Amino acid sequence: MKNNLLKGLAVAALAMIAGYNVYQAHSETEGMSELMLANVEAIANGEYAVLKWNRHDYTLDNGTPAVNCWDGGIKDCLLK
Amino acid sequence: MSNKIVYFTLLLFIVFLVSCSKETRNTTSVYFAKKTDMAMSDLVSDYTFISLETKDDNLILDASMVRIWNDYIYILDCFSQNKSIYVFDIQGKYLGKIGNVGGGPGEYIMPLAIVVDEVNNQLIVKDVALNKLLYYNLSSFKYVKEQSIPFYSDCMEYYKDETIVWYIGSGCANVDDYQKHIQVSDLQCNIIDRYIPRKKFPQRSMYNVMTYFHKYNDKLFFHHPFSNVVYSYNNVEDSVMVEYTLSSDGIIFPSEEYVMDNNENIVEQLSNDGHVQYYDLHENSEKILCYFGVNKSKYIGVYSKKDGIGLYSDVEHIKDDLGLIKYGRPKTVYNDFFVNVIYREGLDSLSENSVLKPYFESKDNNLNPILVLYK
Structure with missing residues (x-):
């Protein structure tokens, strides 16, 4: 009984972690504004x-x- | 599933929860509620004055930009006929000028910004007429060198670690040459980084502001012309983030979308709509001050960081219960004190019990302004 409870908790924990990661990835895509993208864009050529x-x-x-x-x-x- | 795996999974879950509880970055909404009966004591709880000494060659008509560092005061008067950069000690004693108007080495035509390079103990002056930086030693006030600026910028600020951050609005005709709004360079104007893809902002960018930057606690803040979003730049995290969004009841701080949608005649459109046309920010450990204008009216907003409460008032309607004459435009922050300039032309309106009366009645024929440091 105790083992089953622990197993249940572990499965629930894994499901929560996985779910959170999916949510996080989704919200990052939406919330990753131009600001964030700007930080990883290549620097433009050096001509002014x-x-x-x-x-x-x-x-x-x-x-x-x-x-x-x-x-x-x-x-x-x-x-x- | 063995118990070890189960326990390990649960341990992993706990670690996950702990890691999630760490900081989540939030944008602070800085909201100003209208306060019709604002008094000077709502803005000022502690203050001191610095009376700037007057000599034959140092009459300050307009303190466009004020910097105080290491107990020296640097005042740029760039729009009046007495164009110059003046130096005073922290007691207000006049120490001399930095540079001269002219086209030779160490001379400037239109100095539109001064910043302090704390690492090298030098003042950097941006001359927009000759598009160059001039460097002056802050011990001798002597000219050191100059550096031509190989790009356009609306305004600039010294950040730290010998870096300069430049804001590029839409003031230059050739928009396509500049792909980002923010450029970070070294002191030789070599670009290190660029941030924020260029948006279609109005060409009339520098409208009634000297800069879009302000500094607080190792962070550099800036905003696009007219719009209500305030960003921060942090060279440790190497990032630009949205830090504040400004709003108020009654008067609208325009959004970036509004600004872009009305970029043809933005100032006139803002005027017609009664929206904020310009603003600048100053910040100390307790407050954010926002000085903003709508047509001919000027307002001051004060936001308490601790309480999360902001109030604003038309500066003309602030009751002078401290005898400080009328509230003017904040210029800088020094040792956690905001710094304003009081011009002596207000002499006639001083009340009998004004705390400024001794400064105005002194027999030293002092014509230069008084700095009020307050928080």
Whole structure:
């Protein structure tokens, strides 16, 4: 009787472990967002573009709007 | 099945349960409830002041970025006509400038960020006009060297162990040249790692913020422009994780999906919808401060890490029960104290019992701002 109980417990334990692993694998696939995938992706080639433009909108602490654009910029760089 | 196998299986099960009980990583939902009667004492329980000394050549008109390290204060004034980087000791005594405006060695045109390299005792300045980093020794304040930056970035932060983390939004025209939002480099700008595939975010990325980064406890946090998801970067685990999601009642922090769906005229769309247009975060052991803006209104959210409770208020409506004038934009964190800047133009509005009155009434003709360190 005792042995049967132990065997039953062991089988149940194995079933739980297996079940959990299946659940874990499934949820990892779903939850493994781009973030996780990003970590294992190959690093891209090492060539860089030159600086195109850099717009920086900012309000001074006294409330005055400020903007900076460098290297040409596009129409979006005009302070409205 | 022998008893040994049965016992072994049960032992395995117990080990499995114990291993499962170890940490599970959760994203913290940082929620701010509206508080219409917020007082300064709700934000500040302990504070001290540092009055920055004024000399002939160091009038600070706008403290765009403040760094404090090793009891030295570094202030970047990059948008006013007095463009410079000023150094003070922790008592506020003026020690000098770092670099000059110009095109020669050791000179900058548009310094948009300063970060401290703690390992090499140097200040690193990012000049976006010349697209280079300039390095200055923090004992002598002298120029050491410069390094051209071979890539575009919106903002950068020194992390640790001689690494710099760069955020690349959509500010560069040639989106296809950059496949990830985060680049980690050494001090020579050699790329070590890249994280987070590039999303279609708006070109007007740096809108009313100096940086998307903040640091706390060896962790580096950042967020995409406009969106409510805050990530952390950890070089030990070599990973980028979602750490916080921001929300509030009444005012919406836009999701990444909203931002991508409205990327053509994002600032105008956020304005029309009354959503948060920009925010920055600062964090100490007890609180997360979120300073955010919707059109011309500015708000401060304070989130208690211990209680998991957050409150926010329009900064104009915060009752000044401590005599600290109005609440401004947090600039940095030093020794677990948040640091704000108080400009002396508020002199006329000081109440009789204001704790700042002695600083404003001193006869030393001091025009420079006062730093308030608080928690």
